[in-house]
Amino acid sequence: MNDLTGKVALVTGASRGIGKATALALAQAGASVFLAADGTAAELSAVKSECEAMRHGNRAAFGEYDVGDPLRVQVMVDDTLGAFGRIDVLVNNAGIRIRKPFGEFTAADFDQLMAVNLRAAFLASQAVLPAMRAQGGGRIIHVASQMGMVAIANSALYGLAKAGLIYLAKAMAVELAPENISVNAISPGPIETEFTRQQMEIHPGYREKREALVPMGRWGTPEEVAETILFLASTRASFINGSNVVIDGGYVAH
Secondary structure (H helix, E strand, O other), X not given: OOOOOOOEEEEEOOOOHHHHHHHHHHHHOOOEEEEEEOOOHHHHHXXXXXXXXXXXXXXXXXXXXXXXXXXXXXXXXXXXHHHHOOOOEEEEOOOOOOOOOHHHXXXXXXXXXXXXXXXXXXXXXXXXXXXXXXXXXXXXXXXXXHHHOOOOOXXXXXXXXXXXXXXXXXXXXXXXXXXXXXXEEEEEOOEOOHHHHHHHHHOOOHHHHHHXXXXXXXXXXXXXXXXXXXXHHXXXXXXXXXXXXXXXXXXXXX
């Protein structure tokens, strides 16, 4: 049902959390996967081995890139094409969080969050267009957040960047659909990842406070998010374009 044999996927932020789960799900479906992250070679190497073990003949490669650097974003795409010759699926998952009260954010915080969480997706999407056009189409998926739709304290800049990703998906979808390139966003949260577990340790009651806002009464898992990304990358999502798929247990429903 989700067969991606012969397809190539580029996943950013692929060393852990949602990115790692996504890479494994795509590899399980038969895709060759290029794993990109910043400064995590040992973790990327481990994920590469897991991807290759998913199915006989699976191929995977990885590289380290600071996607906040426009030049490195282009190198990342060029390296993917050098390794596999095509890019059928781009998953813009890389992101960072800086939590501060609104009045304490600096101009440097703004620039860093926008560079990694929004500009990198914009530049990577532009960089893959020539290859996708030449091969007759592709899928681009932006990993946004439920915080792009609802606000919580100390996350103004993160939410702003994620709201931008949701709009970017819609704008790209309208323009690129005639070229058989579909673009969607997903908005997960709260999801239990390495970052959120750290927040639970630092801030007592963090888990319970966020969990109380989820009608399903629990946090989601990276694997649940990855399954939705896999669906959007598959032929089963052939008529889904310009959407923002919310994966939040009902968080934004009230």
